[in-house]
Structures are given as structure tokens and as C-alpha cells.
Amino acid sequence: MSKHLPIVAAINKALHAAWRTGRWQPPTLNPDAIEAYASRKEGVTRVPGRHWREAYSVLLDDLERQSQLSPLGRVIANGQMVKLLRGRIRAERLLLRKPEILEQPLGEPVIIVGQMRSGTTRLHRLLSCDPNFAHTRLFESLEPIPYSRGHDRRLPLGAAVTAFLRLANPATQRVHPTGPLRPEEEFGFNSFSFHGAQFEVQWSVPGFAHLCEERDTGSAYAEFRTLVQITRWARREKAERPWLLKCPQFTADLESLLQVFPNARFLFLHRRYADVVGSSASLVREQRCIHSEHVDPHAIGREWLRKTRFRAERVARFRGANPQVPRLDVDFDEVSRDWLSQIRRIYAFLEIPLAPETMNRMQRYAGRATAHRGHSYALEEFGLSPRLVEETLAQSSISRVAELA
16 A cells, blocks of 8 residues: 555546546557657657667556556656657757767766665765766756757756655655756666666566566667767766766666776675665655555565565676676775765775865765655565565575675
8 A cells, every 4th residue: 555645646636537527538558659649749750769669568568557557657657658759769860960979988987886775876976076077967867868949958857857756755855865956877878778677666567677687788778878978968078077877777787888888997885785675665665656556565575675686696797707897895884984985995996086175075965965864664664574685685695795705
């Protein structure tokens, strides 16, 4: 049973009434109908590309059959699909008009790798205080392709999305505080190819989740790289600034990520699995309550326990197969105890100077940060226990010693 969210409940009631009386029709989740609409709005006959189509169809089938969407959830799902398809059309036009974008150098990105809720956001935002790094902002992740006519509408749209989520379920801001201009993970660069767990956070989509874990992700990450180049071009970003990349989805796709960023340096974040699973399940529950009136916390607990184990196995396999990759392990508890000493370790690993003004910016961020204040959860809410989590992860033949070796 979902928690009661007054604004969400009021919207659902209004939509139920409008659909029941025939004033409005429920938005479609038919993949062909959505593609036809998006194409018509952009003045073309078909959305370009092929590699994304299977995942797109499976996702929409899950949304229709598995997700138990509320009226609001259905409206949001339809809107997101239309936006993504229109973005793909705009991207093709942009690259035809500006092929030099694909020549944008990316140098040696710094890639933060960690399970969801392992402290990657805090580290990412600390490093983003350094003007010598480039980073993605929330509004760019929500909509990676700039608009070609008039003022770029992405920033106000990002502000609107943030404001709506804060109103719909204030707990989302306690779990993951953000804003349109704040440093943010590149979840939207994965979503652009209909790939990644951002959809799984919002909705129960088991078929899509399985497909993402088993599909060849090479094409999705080739597009991911292109989106970083588009972002750099749109911002007239200095070529010498290394890009900070951070997304929990990376833990499942490291081989493809390395293929497109062969010169990357990796920072691996580690946190106790019981904390990772509990916090992940809490985030998923808060997000799904916006989209469905039937959210099962125990099902969420089982799924994110399984996913945490799956990702841990993928990371361990990648590390074993790629000992040549420059990498540094960073512990969540050590960052919490003494973030500055960990930052110094990271800068020594990257072989770049840590300027006093950068330390001052980081200190101000650390002093202001209220991340997770008021965010409380217990594994038992999700049908789990610390012992079950640790035993499940131990069964995967991955130990903390092996991870940090």
C-alpha cells in the first residue's frame, strides 16, 4: 500500500473523474502510437535509430501490464516517452547540422562508480566544487539535447520537474536533494537509449530490468559519449577540463563504459551492503508512490537486494578482468569521518594539485550540505534484515576484502 500523498491523491481523483465522464481520454502507452505522435510533433515520419526499439517496446509493455500505474503515473509515463523520442529526433537534426560535435575531445574523464546510495552523490558534488572539472547539471541530464529555436527551455523545464517532485512527495528531497543547476548523475544519458535503472526506480518494470541486465550495451554507451560531447559543445566547455561522470548504473555496464572512455580514471565507492540496500529501497518506494497507488515495499526490498548483488558481481568481474585500469577505492565511512583526507587521496591519485580556493569551496559545500537529513528507514520495512543482506551478498563469493584488493 502506498503512503498517502495529498497532492498526488487529488490529481489522481481529478483524472479519474475526467476519464470516467469522457472529458479526457487516458494517454496511450502503445509504442507505435507514441512514436507516431512524437514524429508528427517534430515533423518527421519516424524516430531514427534501431538499437533502442526493443527496450522501448518492453518498457511500455511493462508499464501497461506490470506497473499498476495511477492516472498521474500514466500521464507521466506517456509524457516521458514522448519527450525521449522527440529528443532523439532533435539529436539527429543537431548532429547533421553540426557534425563537428562528434570531434569534441573528452580527454581523461574521472568516473565515480558505486552502488546506488553508496555516497557517490556526496563525492561527486565535493569534486564538482573544483572549477578544473566539468560536470553534468540536473537540467542537462533530464533533457540532454538543447533546443534549436529561441531560448533553451531546458532550465525552466528542469526547475518545473524539481518543484513538482518536491510538492508531490517532499520525502524525495530528503532522500536525494537536488535542483536544476546542481551537479547530477547522467541518468538521462542512459534513459535516452531506453536503458538504465532510472526507469526501474520510478516503476515496477521487471521485463525491462531483465533486458537491461542482459542486453549488449555498446550502442547505448556510444550514445552516452555523444551526449557528453553535445553537452560540452552546448556549453562551449573548455576541452582541457576532465569530465566528472557519476551514475550507479555504471556498476552494471563497466565494460561498455571503458570502451567509450578508454582513458578514464575510476573512483570506486564502498559502503556496507545493508545500508546500500535499505537506502536504495527507501528511495525507490518514495519515487514509486508518485506513480502508483499499489507499491509493495517487500517486493522492492527483494528486487533491490537482488540488484545490489548483481551489480556487485559485475563490478568484481570487471575489476578482475581489467587490472590495468587506473582506480582508487574510497570508503563511505572514511568520507563521512574526514572528507578532506579522502579528497587529498583522490587528488594525489589523479596527480593534480588541490588548490586552497578549491578546498574552501568544498568546505563551504560540506558545511551547507543537508543531504539525507530526516531520511530514516529500516530494512524491516522492506522485509529484510542486516543478516539476510550480508548473507545474500556473501553467497555471491564477493567479500569486502576482494572488493578492495
